[in-house]
Amino acid sequence: MDILNxxxxxxxxxxxxxxxxxxxxxxxxxxxxxxxxxxxVKKLLEEGVIEIQGDGGTRSTGGGSNSDSANGSNQSGSSGGAAMRRSGDR
Incomplete structure (x- = not known):
């Protein structure tokens, strides 16, 4: 859930x-x-100081899939970078 000041x-x-x-x-x-x-939080909400916007469930699910793909590319990039250094040192 998003909260707005x-x-x-x-x-x-x-x-x-x-x-x-x-x-x-x-x-x-x-x-x-x-x-x-x-x-x-309820008190601030009733006073009108903050506003709760929507349900973040769909956003967090989408973010999770994006972070998974980013982690996969980072892992392969790390091992690829190490392999390139080894071949360059020879």
Whole structure:
């Protein structure tokens, strides 16, 4: 889930587990659905200081597939780079 700071000042939002989300003015961040139910977050939401935008489920799934493909290319690139150095040293 995306969270938007609607104020012109930075915010420090308390999240479950003792975590803190810092949001700059007019910036967005991501929180879990569980964090959206946390009382300090609900209070800011009711005051109109923050806005929760949509469900991030589809975005995180798409991001996961992109990161998997990036990791695959990084791994093959690392081993390919090492092989090229060896052949260049000979």
């Amino acid at each position: 609607k104020t012109p000042r930075p915010l420090k939002i308390s999240l479950p587990g003792g975590k803190v989300l810092r949001l700059g003015p007019k910036m967005t961040g991501q929180i879990s659905p569980k964090a959206a139910e946390h009382p300090p």
